Amino acid sequence: MKIIISAVAITLISFANSATAADAAQGKDIFYANCTTCHPAGKNVMVPGKSLSKVDLETNQVNSAAAIIGLITNGKGPMPAFGKLGVLSAPDIENVAAFILKQSEAGW
Numbered sequence: 001m002k003i004i005i006s007a008v009a010i011t012l013i014s015f016a017n018s019a020t021a022a023d024a025a026q027g028k029d030i031f032y033a034n035c036t037t038c039h040p041a042g043k044n045v046m047v048p049g050k051s052l053s054k055v056d057l058e059t060n061q062v063n064s065a066a067a068i069i070g071l072i073t074n075g076k077g078p079m080p081a082f083g084k085l086g087v088l089s090a091p092d093i094e095n096v097a098a099f100i101l102k103q104s105e106a107g108w
Contacts, residue, residue: 022065027099030092034082042100042108046078054104063104068097 031039038045042052050060057063062071072093073083082088088096 022094022098024095024098024102027092027095027097030088030096031099034088035096038079042103052100052104053108057100057104063101065094065097065101068100069093072096 039052044051044056050056054063057068062068071079072088073081073090075081075084080087083090083093
C-alpha cells in the first residue's frame with residue numbers, strides 16, 4: 001500500500017513540475033507571432049545595442065528568465081508592456097523568455 005501511495009505521489013509531483021515549466025517550443029511560436037517585427041533573428045531594429053544575443057543580454061543585465069519576463073511584462077522605452085497590456089499571458093511570457101534564453105545560448 002505504501003509503495004502505491006509513493007508511486008502516485010511521485011507521478012503527481014512530476015506532472016506538476018512539467019505543467020509549470022516554461023516551454024521554449026511554445027515560446028518560439030509566440031515569439032514569431034509577436035516579437036519578430038522588432039527582433040528578427042534575435043536582433044533589435046529599434047536599439048541595435050540591445051539585441052537578444054547572449055552578449056547583449058549579459059551587458060544589459062537581462063540574462064535571466066526573471067529579467068526577461070519583467071521586461072516583456074512591463075516594457076521599457078520603445079518596447080511595449082505585453083503583459084500589462086494583456087497581449088500575452090504570464091505563461092506565454094514565461095515561454096517566450098525560455099525561448100529567448102535558449103536561442104541566445106545557441107547564437108540565434
